[in-house]
Amino acid sequence: MSGASPGSPAALRHINQAHVLAVVRRSEALRLGEIAETTGLSRPTVASALDELQEAGWVEFLEEHPDGRSRLGRPARLVRFRANAGYVVGIDIGAHRASVVVTDLEGKEAATVRRSTSDAHDRHQLLAAVRTAVREALARAGIDRRAVMSVAVGTPGIINPAGNIVMQAPGLPGWTSLNLARELHRSFHCAVHIENDVNLAVLGERWRGAATDANTVVFILWGERVGAGIFIDGRLHRGAAGAAGEIGYLNVVDPMGADVRVDKEGRGPFERAVAAGAVMTLGKEAARRHSGALRELARTDGHLDAAAVFAAAARGDATARTVVDTVTARLARGLAPLMLVIDPDVVVIGGGISLAGPAVLDAVRKHVHRLTLVPTPLRLSTLGDDAVVSGAIRLALSDVERHVLPSLEAPEPDSSAGLVLRAEHSQNRALPKG
Amino acid sequence: MSGASPGSPAALRHINQAHVLAVVRRSEALRLGEIAETTGLSRPTVASALDELQEAGWVEFLEEHPDGRSRLGRPARLVRFRANAGYVVGIDIGAHRASVVVTDLEGKEAATVRRSTSDAHDRHQLLAAVRTAVREALARAGIDRRAVMSVAVGTPGIINPAGNIVMQAPGLPGWTSLNLARELHRSFHCAVHIENDVNLAVLGERWRGAATDANTVVFILWGERVGAGIFIDGRLHRGAAGAAGEIGYLNVVDPMGADVRVDKEGRGPFERAVAAGAVMTLGKEAARRHSGALRELARTDGHLDAAAVFAAAARGDATARTVVDTVTARLARGLAPLMLVIDPDVVVIGGGISLAGPAVLDAVRKHVHRLTLVPTPLRLSTLGDDAVVSGAIRLALSDVERHVLPSLEAPEPDSSAGLVLRAEHSQNRALPKG
Secondary structure (H helix, E strand, O other), X not given: OOOOOOOOHHHHHHHHHHHHHHHHHHOOOEEHHHHHHHHOOOHHHHHHHHHHHHXXXXXXXXOOOOOOOOOOOOOOOEEEEOHHHOEEEEEEXXXXXXXXXXXXXXXOEEEEEEEEOOOOOOHHXXXXXXXXXXXXXXXXXXXOHHHEEEEEEEEOOEEOOOXXXXXXXOOOOOOOOEEHHHHHHOOOOOOEEEEXXXXXXXXXXXXXXOOOOOOOEEEEEEOOOEEEEEEEOOEEOOOOOOOOOOXXXXXXXXXXXXXXXXXXXXXXXXXXXXXXXXXXXXXXXXHHHOOOHHHHHHHHOOOOOHHHHHHHHHOOOHHHHHHHHHHHHHHHHHHHHHHHHHOOOEEEEEOHHHHHOHHHHHHHHHHHOOOOOOOOOEEEOOOHHHHHHHHHHHHXXXXXXXHOOOOOOOOOOOOHHHHHHHHHHHHHHOOOOO | OOOOOOOOHHHHHXXXXXXXXXXXXXXXXXXXXXXXXXXXXXXXXXXXXXXXXXXXOOEEEEOOOOOOOOOOOOXXXXXXXXXXXXXEEEEEEOOOEEEEEEEEOOOOEEEEEEEEOOOOOOHHHHHHHHHHHHHHXXXXXXXXXXXXXXXXXXXXXXXXXXXXXXXXXXXXXXXXXXXXXXXXXXXXXXXXXXXXXXXXXXXXXXXXXXXXXXXXXXXXXXXXXXXXXXXXXXXXXXXXXXXXXXXXXXXXXXXXXXXOOOOOOOOOHHHHHHOHHHHHHHHHHHHHHOOOHHHHHHHHOXXXXXXXXXXXXHOOXXXXXXXXXHHHHHHHHHHHHHHHHHOOOEEEEEOHHHHHOHHHXXXXXXXXXXXXXXXXXXXXXXXXXXXXXXXXXXXXXXXXHHHOOOOOOOOOOOOHHHHHHHHHHHHHHOOOOO
């Protein structure tokens, strides 16, 4: 949107381009007549919009259908979206790992790089690891950073509403109060959006994971950390302070306890009661009291983590099953309020503990359905470790669709906020034509 | 929107009309030049749109400014929205009372009728009381039912997503499984929308009450019933089964209890623990054990209800204060999860108990802020008993804006759902011109 007045010829040309592009993007390749039919625009109007879109680099013409069936007779002129007119980058920064994914404008992967961050002891080392991974990913994709049109970054913590500053992130060294967008901006030539990683996970599962059919989705991170990402009526719900879904601070286990009582690692009572660490603690206690699989694990190699407890329970070990029952009953106490408040179409459970498989769901379901009004479907994450970075790609693609591609989501003429956004993105319109 | 193809002359005329009407509706009266300037449309385009809008009955021309300042010189031709081109009706149906409000298209009240429903023992008596109130309200407003363009009705219970059937409403006789929209449709000639009353209360407080400045609002009904209405990013959040905000079913007082345990009146554990009845029970128990204001109340006239307990606490009675502290501590246990999940801009507390005034807020605040991460502002309802019917008017006005007035919210060309809605509303377009 070029800020043209509504009803002016420039605005109408823009609207027609946006309509035509939307139709072209939904198909692999289309004839002009098909576009005219679908949009209801006249053939000359479509032809003119296509010329302008080609000029801007968004579409290209083919002389025959890609599957080669149209070789007989006059070659049909086909138009298709130039998915490689630009690229987006999704980044997931965690305490143990950073992932960087580069895709084209249809979300097709061009490169993925993963790096350990466990050795990073301060923000500089962590940022250096991320920047190295970004360079490597762009090199592997074979693209220049100027071809990147939008970047989205997921990280633990509460992010400010503007999406650039990490307000609180006790789990990462030196991360609290960091302007992460500014730190990463110099690796790119475009906007960098920071988002809470669990919020991105729900976007990812909604886009390509376990909840593609749902309109309102709650994603539960259940691993070393505990949190919820909430997607309502087609949009991410962040909350007034960016703190929506911070269920780790629920106080459901010690209900008449005094307050939220954040511990020195910044974890709330619900997180302490149900996260992977709690499962391990319960498992070790049980191993001391009872013989069986858990005691064997504790004795032989000491590798008695949450996954081992769930695996032993799945194999039928009675002690492990008691531990699993205790912790899923606790989890249900926190999920029930969330489900009563939101009443989502589906709840997706992800994070390390979800890797134990469908038995986790069965155990949670047993407890949570007694505490809620509506039996909301529970599903396991299908994206696993890639949920956050997938959501980052989805967020970056949406940003391109809204602010870089010709779009019908034109800001109101008197919306100064819209004008600022347009100005920020105007640099992206000088497209690589090659 | 007449289903015209995008980019066609009819569609462009419609877009221009919608732009012009939006600008006219924001002001009391405007000159043609002012409209051209604000919309960016040319004067001939504005003139043509205004003629069409006048023809349809949406605007009227005045020869001088209503305040009379323009009497000197050539009279300016002013245009204004015809707020009385149609009317909307908001209805609140409760166990004790039905309220019917009629307003013009600017939400200006034309008539209000309130009737007791306490004597209605089945659905027929209740519906008869509502229909009588509707007739009386239309008569007082001096309008024919054909002038009503949209009706919204608030009632306790879970309403189906289509907004016509009461799925569950244990509190009203014969109300469960009732197609309330169909029952009321014959009183009108237009669409009738059914909505949960607490959902409408949050719309009302957002529109004209305690939360006009907020984007995400939670309304807590705290009286004989307990529930929450949730307004997120400019929209009502209903939930997958229409059951969002059903916090009455939270189980926070008996946290390791077995299940939701709905009692025979259909009330959940949280509702039983904090509703007006619980306050009265606690007050009576306290009156037996301790002398003071509560014992006096219990002895003299037996009128020891929730309001009396809060009033006695406000006057400093120690026993009453203990009761208030107990019940607000319980309420906080249910509000905290809601606030951690949603992270709203503001929480508005309404319902009978809120009438006890600011002391209620102070008591709740003291307990809830220890249990949450972000100190969300708490406010008292300013609409009181009128919150639900105000929200009903707001919902009906939004329906008129989207589906009857020329609107920019045009459905996608290939959206069959949009086409159905347009067909449903087409009958409303035969406007009274008088």
